[in-house]
Amino acid sequence: MDGTAPFFGGIEAGGTKWVCAVADAGGEVLATEVIPTTTPETTIGAALRFFGGHPPIAALGIGTFGPVDVRPGSPTYGRILATPKPGWADVDVVSPFRAELGVPVRLDTDVNAAALGEWRRGAGAGLGTIAYMTVGTGIGVGAVVNGGLVHGLLHPEFGHIRIPHDTGRDPFAGSCPFHGDCLEGLASGEAMRRRWGRRAEHLDDPSAWELEAGYIALALVNLTYALSPERIVVGGGVAKHPALLPAVRARLLTLTAGYPGPPVPAGPAAMDEYVTGPALGDRSGVAGAVELARAARSEAPASW
Amino acid sequence: MDGTAPFFGGIEAGGTKWVCAVADAGGEVLATEVIPTTTPETTIGAALRFFGGHPPIAALGIGTFGPVDVRPGSPTYGRILATPKPGWADVDVVSPFRAELGVPVRLDTDVNAAALGEWRRGAGAGLGTIAYMTVGTGIGVGAVVNGGLVHGLLHPEFGHIRIPHDTGRDPFAGSCPFHGDCLEGLASGEAMRRRWGRRAEHLDDPSAWELEAGYIALALVNLTYALSPERIVVGGGVAKHPALLPAVRARLLTLTAGYPGPPVPAGPAAMDEYVTGPALGDRSGVAGAVELARAARSEAPASW
Numbered sequence: 001m002d003g004t005a006p007f008f009g010g011i012e013a014g015g016t017k018w019v020c021a022v023a024d025a026g027g028e029v030l031a032t033e034v035i036p037t038t039t040p041e042t043t044i045g046a047a048l049r050f051f052g053g054h055p056p057i058a059a060l061g062i063g064t065f066g067p068v069d070v071r072p073g074s075p076t077y078g079r080i081l082a083t084p085k086p087g088w089a090d091v092d093v094v095s096p097f098r099a100e101l102g103v104p105v106r107l108d109t110d111v112n113a114a115a116l117g118e119w120r121r122g123a124g125a126g127l128g129t130i131a132y133m134t135v136g137t138g139i140g141v142g143a144v145v146n147g148g149l150v151h152g153l154l155h156p157e158f159g160h161i162r163i164p165h166d167t168g169r170d171p172f173a174g175s176c177p178f179h180g181d182c183l184e185g186l187a188s189g190e191a192m193r194r195r196w197g198r199r200a201e202h203l204d205d206p207s208a209w210e211l212e213a214g215y216i217a218l219a220l221v222n223l224t225y226a227l228s229p230e231r232i233v234v235g236g237g238v239a240k241h242p243a244l245l246p247a248v249r250a251r252l253l254t255l256t257a258g259y260p261g262p263p264v265p266a267g268p269a270a271m272d273e274y275v276t277g278p279a280l281g282d283r284s285g286v287a288g289a290v291e292l293a294r295a296a297r298s299e300a301p302a303s304w
Numbered sequence: 305m306d307g308t309a310p311f312f313g314g315i316e317a318g319g320t321k322w323v324c325a326v327a328d329a330g331g332e333v334l335a336t337e338v339i340p341t342t343t344p345e346t347t348i349g350a351a352l353r354f355f356g357g358h359p360p361i362a363a364l365g366i367g368t369f370g371p372v373d374v375r376p377g378s379p380t381y382g383r384i385l386a387t388p389k390p391g392w393a394d395v396d397v398v399s400p401f402r403a404e405l406g407v408p409v410r411l412d413t414d415v416n417a418a419a420l421g422e423w424r425r426g427a428g429a430g431l432g433t434i435a436y437m438t439v440g441t442g443i444g445v446g447a448v449v450n451g452g453l454v455h456g457l458l459h460p461e462f463g464h465i466r467i468p469h470d471t472g473r474d475p476f477a478g479s480c481p482f483h484g485d486c487l488e489g490l491a492s493g494e495a496m497r498r499r500w501g502r503r504a505e506h507l508d509d510p511s512a513w514e515l516e517a518g519y520i521a522l523a524l525v526n527l528t529y530a531l532s533p534e535r536i537v538v539g540g541g542v543a544k545h546p547a548l549l550p551a552v553r554a555r556l557l558t559l560t561a562g563y564p565g566p567p568v569p570a571g572p573a574a575m576d577e578y579v580t581g582p583a584l585g586d587r588s589g590v591a592g593a594v595e596l597a598r599a600a601r602s603e604a605p606a607s608w
Contacts, residue, residue, distance in 0.1 A: 067564035082565045129456030141530075146452035152433030152532035153567045160563060161526040164468050178563040222465040226445075226530040228456035259464060259482040260371035261386045263457045 006058035009051055010289030013064035020050045023290040040091045048100050059104045061292025063113025063285050064093050070155050106296040110285050112149040115142030117288030122279035123233045131229040136236035139184040159184035163218040187215035189238045200238045213247035221255045235278040249275050310362035313355055314593030317368035324354045327594040344395045352404050363408045365596025367417025367589050368397050374412055374459050410600040414589050416453040419446030421592030426583035427537045435533040440540035443488040463488035467522040491519035493542045504542045517551035525559045539582040553579050
């Protein structure tokens with residue numbers, strides 16, 4: 001470094017696209033590029049070329065689809081674990097960047113990165129405990145608790161919780177290759193595509209969206225009672241359907257049934273503040289990845 | 305204080321009994337007393353007499369049944385919220401102790417206190433993220449994440465998550481006055497008593513315990529995927545039945561179905577380490593309450 005303010009890099013490494021960004025020292029994104037996710041070699045190579053075409057960065061943050069080994073010090077740190085995505089199991093998404101760019105790399109899940117992005121710069125700014133849920137091809141949750149992202153044995157995999165499934169109303173057996181009718185198996189974009197025979201963005205049947213809202217509301221009941229978040233930010237492609245979040249909020253009020261009462265949202269106005277879309281739109285994840293990079297160079301807690 | 309090492313007080317304020325303790329500066333409990341929970345006046349009065357009969361304490365920690373306002377600075381801090389327990393709604397469990405003893409009082413839920421006790425001095429010692437679940441008259445979860453207890457809008461109320469309920473196998477409608485067949489409504493001691501017509505400790509029917517193990521395993525799946533804890537400590541009266549935890553562990557292995565693979569427990573030996581009883585037996589909660597008191601006098605994070 002020559003003493004000028006450093007630049008930072010971020011990658012939201014998704015299952016269908018990677019979003020790469022270079023940001024200034026304050027985290028403001030200066031340039032982005034969207035790369036389709038193909039083979040590991042091609043995708044990682046394109047990301048490396050993006051960073052090669054910009055001023056050198058001081059650190060890189062990566063928020064990746066998972067499951068992924070996010071445990072610093074683990075011999076398999078940075079590797080994608082049991083993914084159904086062809087070619088990506090066991091791929092190390094950290095080492096190529098560390099080797100080629102020669103900078104610290106901090107890794108987390110895409111949803112933890114998105115939670116961090118919204119907490120630092122978006123809908124969770126100024127709050128304590130927040131959760132970010134993506135409802136897209138898959139379902140995942142990231143969360144900030146006590147000033148850091150949630151980790152433990154590994155990282156949350158909230159898409160795989162079990163929720164009530166009324167097989168009389170919805171005989172679809174679920175799309176999850178591991179669990180069948182877990183949350184993701186019932187309510188992800190992939191589940192909708194397989195249940196209805198078309199992609200969510202082409203689905204207009206109100207009963208399809210009513211069913212979907214019911215499942216997402218059950219997920220948010222469980223998230224509410226598990227973490228007591230101050231806000232839940234819901235992003236992802238499926239969540240963009242304009243009918244979804246209003247129906248989820250109404251159903252969530254019914255399901256919580258006023259328990260335990262305020263300060264947990266007990267009316268429509270409070271619920272509008274409690275369940276929101278992402279303030280950063282489609283850029284929560286990459287903004288959080290940049291924050292991971294900034295944290296790699298600062299005194300921020302090791303947990304993010 | 306006269307310069308000698310201080311003493312600390314702790315109360316586990318349960319729905320059926322209060323456990324009061326005085327501990328030395330290192331947190332070792334020197335004296336305890338168990339007080340039946342009757343009216344607020346009688347119960348609080350008896351606890352005050354306990355502390356009056358011992359050397360003065362420098363701070364008091366209280367882990368109470370809930371829901372309870374644990375938000376420091378809230379105008380209703382210390383008050384019990386929507387409890388079905390007669391006479392206890394809106395009772396302030398902090399002010400009488402602060403006024404009478406003249407010391408700092410730190411408050412949390414009984415299960416957060418138990419999680420803290422097990423994390424500092426029991427089955428969670430040395431670990432990062434841990435969860436404590438009680439299965440007794442009710443069901444609750446406390447957790448330590450990023451070095452502090454989990455709080456947000458209020459505190460976790462994990463007993464009220466929704467789980468799959470096969471009404472063909474178990475037509476019982478559930479005992480929760482708010483949600484019917486939420487986790488607590490299906491699997492608490494109160495639910496067992498109402499479903500089977502006798503208290504859990506008098507139930508020997510293997511099919512009753514198999515059903516119970518299935519519900520608790522569903523709860524632990526969801527807790528695993530929500531928090532990724534390194535260990536789940538299961539306490540409470542119902543969990544003492546010798547058939548329960550072994551059956552829960554086996555069922556949890558089936559339900560997680562190897563996803564996402566190690567480091568999440570993928571075999572019986574790892575599962576034995578993952579789901580354990582409390583190392584502190586019936587004293588997790590009061591030990592944690594003492595830790596809350598010690599934290600009130602130290603540089604510990606405000607979150608515990």
